[in-house]
Structures are given as structure tokens and as C-alpha cells.
Amino acid sequence: MNFSENISNKLTEIIANELDLNSDKKEIIAYAIENLFLFLLGFFSLVFLGILSNSLFSILVAAAFGGLLRRVSGGAHFDTPIKCLVFGSFIYTSIGIVAKKIGEYNLFSSEGAFYVILSICLGLVVLFAPVDSDSKPINSIQLKQTLKIISIAFIIMTLIVVYFTDNLLFSVSAVMGVFYQCITLLPLFNKGR
Known part of the structure; x- marks a missing residue:
């Protein structure tokens, strides 16, 4: 236990x-x-790490977008929730720090890069979502279809939000959070599923 x-x-x-x-x-x-x-526990660890790294905003945006997508798309799982929490905190903190640096140095001067990344994410969601786990299998075909549709809608909604947002740090953080989550859908990280 x-x-x-x-x-x-x-x-x-x-x-x-x-x-x-x-x-x-x-x-x-x-x-x-x-x-x-x-x-x-996850939220407070992200807040703590965000304050410590001076990247709170970007960490929380990345975690919110990635986490919300994860709720409907599933993805790679660890064998315990605590391992998942620790790994997730590390990943979203890293994403937040990198997103802040990208924003500070204006490395994404073209919005086109966001649309390319989100298009890749859309493809990954169409191909692989939802990904279930041994501990939480999805047996209903109807539920699988519904989760896929919601996942697709979430990517499209993210694209719209990024399009209408003038805040580069927000956009970079959101896109990176979604992209990380979509990477966890790949069969490479879900062997046996």
C-alpha cells in the first residue's frame, strides 16, 4: 500500500x-x-518548484494544459501514483523553465511553429488517444470514441486560444504542455497496451 x-x-x-x-x-x-x-500534493509541489525556479506562471500553464488533456487522452503510466506525481512535477517544472527561457529570448518569433506543433499533437491524438492502463482499462467503445473526440476538441481549443493570445510565455507554455502529453500517447511508452 x-x-x-x-x-x-x-x-x-x-x-x-x-x-x-x-x-x-x-x-x-x-x-x-x-x-x-x-x-x-501535485499542485503544491508545482507551486513550490515554480517559486523556487522563478517560473511559476509557465509551470502552471503547462501543467494545466497537459493535465487537462491527460484526463481525456490518457497516456503512459507509472506503477504508483506517487512515482507519476514526482515525474510529472519534474517534467512540468522543466517545461516551465524552458518555456520561460524561450519567452525571454523570443526564440519563437513565428506563431507558425505553434501551429505545426499543435498539428502534430492533433495527429497523435487522432492516432493513439485514448490510451488506457492495466489499472484503468477502457472497455466501452462508446467511451473510447467520446474521449477521442474530446481530446481532438481540446487540441483545437488550444490552437484557438494560442491564436488569440498575445502573451508569448502563455502560448509557449500551453503548447509545450500539450506536446509533452501527446508524446506520452506513443506506443513506445505504452508497451503491452
């Missing part, structure tokens, strides 16, 4: 005993508590 599961199980026991819940409802509450705990 991992750290986050341990905490969520203890909190669930307290809540379930207080409210006299059955085992199905206990399981739902444990899942919700663990997800909330991991989200908060």
Missing part, C-alpha cells in the same frame, strides 16, 4: 464510521480522497 492510499484509507474509515456507509460507498470515498490528496 502506498503513502496516498494509506492516508485516504484512514480518512475513509473515519468518514465511513461516522456516516455508517456501506463498502461500495467507502470505496468511492477512498478513491475521491486519494485523488484529491494527489491533486493537492
Whole structure:
């Protein structure tokens, strides 16, 4: 049992005993508590690393765009949520720092590069999304189609947002966050799926 599961199980026991819940409802509450705990831990680690690296804005934008896409497209998974959280924090911090440097040195003077990258992302989503995992398989064909459509719509929405945004740092961070997430869809990182 991992750290986050341990905490969520203890909190669930307290809540379930207080409210006299059955085992199905206990399981739902444990899942919700663990997800909330991991989200908060991830968010605060990104805020801490963002303040430490003086790249808070770009880190949070990259993580928001990449994370939202991940919710519907899936992608490569680690065997524990904590490993995923640590790796994700490292990656999004790195993306944020690089995006800030790109913005500072105006290395993306052409918006065309954003559109090329997002077009590649669209292709990856069309080909591979959604990617499920052994622990969370997607068995419904209808759900798979819905997740693919939402993933495609998210890439198109990102393209529109970038088109209408004058903030270079925002655009670079958003595009890099989406691009990283799309890379996790590649079969190379999802062997056996």
C-alpha cells in the first residue's frame, strides 16, 4: 500500500464510521480522497518548484494544459501514483523553465511553429488517444470514441486560444504542455497496451 492510499484509507474509515456507509460507498470515498490528496500534493509541489525556479506562471500553464488533456487522452503510466506525481512535477517544472527561457529570448518569433506543433499533437491524438492502463482499462467503445473526440476538441481549443493570445510565455507554455502529453500517447511508452 502506498503513502496516498494509506492516508485516504484512514480518512475513509473515519468518514465511513461516522456516516455508517456501506463498502461500495467507502470505496468511492477512498478513491475521491486519494485523488484529491494527489491533486493537492501535485499542485503544491508545482507551486513550490515554480517559486523556487522563478517560473511559476509557465509551470502552471503547462501543467494545466497537459493535465487537462491527460484526463481525456490518457497516456503512459507509472506503477504508483506517487512515482507519476514526482515525474510529472519534474517534467512540468522543466517545461516551465524552458518555456520561460524561450519567452525571454523570443526564440519563437513565428506563431507558425505553434501551429505545426499543435498539428502534430492533433495527429497523435487522432492516432493513439485514448490510451488506457492495466489499472484503468477502457472497455466501452462508446467511451473510447467520446474521449477521442474530446481530446481532438481540446487540441483545437488550444490552437484557438494560442491564436488569440498575445502573451508569448502563455502560448509557449500551453503548447509545450500539450506536446509533452501527446508524446506520452506513443506506443513506445505504452508497451503491452
